Amino acid sequence: MQSQEPYDGLEVALPERHWAHEHEQSDLAPSAHRLETSLQEPRRKCGLPLRSFYIILGIVIIFILAAIAGGVGGGLSSKSSHNQHQEDATNSDGNNHTNGGNLTNPTSYHILPTSHLSATNWTDPDGYTHRFIFFQDGYGAIVARRWNTQNQSWTTDNLTDIFQTSRTPINPLSPSTPIASISFSYNEINNTRNKILLWYIAPDNTIASVEVQDLVDAPEEWTFKTLDGEVIETYPGSQLAAAWNRCLDICVGYWAVAYQRPGDAGINVLNGSDKSHASLAVESDRVVAGTSLALTPEVQTDGDSVARLTLMSESLLSSDSGKAQKSTYEAEWYHDGELLSGTTLPAPSTMLQFSITLLDNFRTVVFLALLPNGTVAGSYYRSHFVSIPAVDFRGGPSDLNFTAIATSEEAMFYGISNDEIHQYSVDHTDPTVFQYIDTIFP
Structure with a gap:
């Protein structure tokens, strides 16, 4: 205003x-x-x-x-x-998360109305769960909310402010910057690494990244990640998705990031083991430009490892509609059928968003779609696909109207509604039911 x-x-x-x-x-x-x-x-x-x-x-x-x-x-x-x-927003957690110098016109919102949402979780060496939720605040700054199960508290990091005076500031972002995040652990010559990575698309349509290198002792120390000097360009309007792809043996815990490549909008997946050579996951004629993306690890068909990747995107059905589709990576990427029971979806928009979460130790995959009317539909696979015409949100606010959604690997759901972020857990016995836990922001 x-x-x-x-x-x-x-x-x-x-x-x-x-x-x-x-x-x-x-x-x-x-x-x-x-x-x-x-x-x-x-x-x-x-x-x-x-x-x-x-x-x-x-x-x-x-x-x-x-x-x-x-x-x-x-x-x-x-x-x-x-x-x-x-x-009030600052005092709610003792941290400043105001403007970050991004938007010239301050607003009365805690959360940017067109903000995207990303979520990830991590279990520390002592068995305590940590959760990380990323979004843009009312001024367009990228904000991280961190949950620590041990002390039962949320803290806030304004990443834009953190990098403002550094040599690598987070430049002014668009009002609906695509974001994706993962947290992971890996062994490096018997030295365990615990890290978190956040990717976002800069205004010049290139992928940028920031990270915490030591989640155990310095969870608040963020640094800029250069992607080994690689400049990764995206198709204008591309979204992002990310996953930690576990390996069979001791390895670097390969991360993967999906985006639409410039030129033809085919979906590329960038792997942490070879940043200069992204693999083509979905050909351009099988996907609509600007599709929402969701990516998750999944148990291999042999049931012994979590090295398979599952990608959710929208196929092009007509000029103004499409269907949710599944692509799978094992030795290579291949088309793996339709999702959401073949429901016809509208053309890509900021209001049409995909997300994936997991149950039963990575064996049950829950596919979700935020529809333009603010409701959430989906399906899950447990020996066969079961449709979720509309998620049953139990408890919490009664006037839900989601504008963004995200999930973590631990079957936690997060949604922005009415300038608040709400947290739900997916019912393991009935994945059509999401139980309200808390309002985590502001």
């Missing part, structure tokens, strides 16, 4: 003093002067006697000045209210 400059360009014209000559001395005798004055037509302005005119003019000026003062006061009140709004 822009504050108005008080009195900007406003000039108030004061009336000329026409009455001064009335008090000058006259050459007429007093009686003659009185007689002449009494016979003269009363002086008028705008059809009104002078006295009435100036009284009305004075009243109008007073009303104008009062209106201007009210506008200035309203602007100051609005600014004060906004500042208090931001203080």
Whole structure:
């Protein structure tokens, strides 16, 4: 909301003093002067006697000045209210997550209305669960919310602010920046690494990344990741998805990032083991430009490893509709059928979003779609596909209208609704039911 400059360009014209000559001395005798004055037509302005005119003019000026003062006061009140709004958001977790210098016009939102959402989880060496939720705040800054099961608390990192004074700042972002995140562990010469990675698409359509290199001892220390010097370009309007692809043996815990490549919008998947050679997962003629993307690891068909990747995207059915489709990677990528029971979906938009979560130790995969009407539908695979016409959200707010969704590997669902982020758990016995846990932001 822009504050108005008080009195900007406003000039108030004061009336000329026409009455001064009335008090000058006259050459007429007093009686003659009185007689002449009494016979003269009363002086008028705008059809009104002078006295009435100036009284009305004075009243109008007073009303104008009062209106201007009210506008200035309203602007100051609005600014004060906004500042208090931001203080409340800060005080809720003791951290500042205000603007980051991205959007020039502050808003009254805690969360950018067009913000995307990403979620991941990690279990530390002592068995405690940590959760990470990423989104853009009301000013467009990238914000991370961190949950620590051990101390039962949420903390906030404003990543844009963290990098603002560094040599690699997070440049101003679009109001709906695509984001994707993973957390993972791997052994490197018997030294366990615990990291988190966040990818986002910069305004020049290239992929950028930041990371925490030590989740155990320094979970708040974020650094910029250069992708080994590679510049990864994306198709304008491309979305992102990411997954940690486990290996069969000791390895670097290959991460994977899906995006639409420039030129033809085919879906590429970039692997952490070879950043200079992305693999083509879906040909351009099988996918619509701007599709939402979701990526997850899955148990191999032999049931011994979590090295398979499953990708969710939208196929091109017509100029304004499509269907959710599944692509799978084992030794190579291949088309693996339709999802959501073949339901026809509208064309890609910021309101059509996909997400995937897992149950039964990675053996049950739950595919979800946020539809443009703010509801969530999906399907899950447990020996066969079961349709979810509409997720049953139990508990929590009754007026849900989601604008963004995300899931983690531990069957946690997050959704932005009415300027809040709500957390639900997927019912393991009935995956059509999501149980409310908490409102995690603000």
